[in-house]
Amino acid sequence: MSLRIHFTADDLARITVAPRPDPMWELVNSLHTLQARQAVPEHAPWLRHVRKRLARSDLRGPIRLLTTLVPPAGDLPDFLTPPPHGGGLEAARDLIRATPAARLRSEIASFAGRRKTTPSTWLRRLAEGDRAARQELDGAVLTYFRELLAPQIHLIDAVVQADRAHHGRDVLEGGAERLLNTLSPSIRWEPPTLVADYPRDGDLHLGGRGISLVPSFFCTGRPITLIDPGLPPVLVYPASRRSGFAAPLDGLPELLGRTRAMALCALVSPCATGELARRIGVSIGTASKHASVLRKARLITSTRRGGEVVHALTPLGRELAQGRRGVSWCCGT
Structure with missing residues (x-):
């Protein structure tokens, strides 16, 4: 199965590559890693760090809260991953806190429907726009990032920066089409369509909006995109580890x-x-x-x-x- 991203000439001129790791995409992808039955070797140092942190601190509450919204695999609500920006975690948290109540209700209802589960009491409170539930989510995001990601951010940043350098050379040597053709083994350029391995078949028409490409340390295998095609297009892909x-x-x-x-x-x-x-x-x-x-x-x-x-x-x-x-x-x- 494949996700087909359809480009126009305007879209090819409006491709951007994130200059640094996106904090919320790394957070949700790391939660996938944390819940995976078998992790890739590149994530072993981080998992050792997590085990040591868990032995010293009570982080199971924030993790339990976040995994209510981020399952081991599959879709998650779009509001957790706001559009790429230069403001880091603080700006992302501001955008998440400002999510309109109607959007929270809609995305959480769709999420629960896809999971075919009954929402927990906390998730229902969040969907209703409960202020305390929003604060609990924000606190869990901050604690998880500060305790489990920030101490290892140099490793995450090194891989993402190396990927960006690789693709900068790709653009210089072959333009946008060379970039799109070398993103990942799971992604291929079939002009004018970018075809990515995906859990289900789908089409995303950019319509001149361009797309933000986000290399991710914790993304493995298949790339990820947003559920709502009306949101600013983004494709999160595994950061290259070319030797x-x-x-x-x-x-x-x-x-x-x-x-x-x-x-x-x-x-x-x-x-x-x-x-x-x-x-x-x-x-x-x-x-x-x-x-x-x-x-x-x-x-x-x-x-x-x-x-x-x-x-x-x-x-x-x-x-x-x-x-x-x-x-x-x-x-x-």
């Missing part, structure tokens, strides 16, 4: 060990030992040991600042971490 751009360094994880290689990559942005531990999903003691080995190999420097030790890459460490073309390989396959 060809760093081929001379592909053996580095085997040389250093995967976790130590991840630590090297995580230090593209300098940080203290505790933050390094959060970034790669290990204990502070383990992070300190990895930093010590990297320091002895002259790949990083460590400087005491007050009560913390801050680690940063040396020129050699940066070259290894980013590869000869400046593309991070730390989350590559």
Whole structure:
């Protein structure tokens, strides 16, 4: 089954690629990952981080609330993923909080109908526009993002930025059609239609509106779009993890060990030992040991600042971490 996205000449001129990870698309896609029976290897560091957080904090309430709206697979209400914007999570939360009551009722009713389930008491309250229910949803979004996504955002951002760099070269070398033909193995360009593997057959006519392409770290396999064709068109697709751009360094994880290689990559942005531990999903003691080995190999420097030790890459460490073309390989396959 396929989703067919129909382009006009105007649409080809109005394609945009998100400049950074979209917070709400990453949030809902990560919830799919969290509920999956089997995760892809690229998400293993994040899942380790989640397990450690769950052992220390009571996050099951916010997760339970969010999974009421985000099932393991399938559609979710469009209001959870407002149009791409540059305002980050705060702007997205503002848009979600401002969702008109009529839209909440309509989308939640359709969602429950597709799931063939009876809405929970909380979901019925939300559909009715109950202020407390809206606040509970906003609190769950903020807590989930702050505790489970923000500490790993450098890994998410590295993959999305690498994907954007790849596709920037595609546009320079072959224009919009080259871009559309190289998005993902599950997407193919059959002019003037973009055909994507999808859970059901459907057509989306852009009609000159253009489309926002959103690479996502947590999106795997098939791309995702909105349910309502009247909303600004968007296609969320798996961020590329092409290994060809760093081929001379592909053996580095085997040389250093995967976790130590991840630590090297995580230090593209300098940080203290505790933050390094959060970034790669290990204990502070383990992070300190990895930093010590990297320091002895002259790949990083460590400087005491007050009560913390801050680690940063040396020129050699940066070259290894980013590869000869400046593309991070730390989350590559």
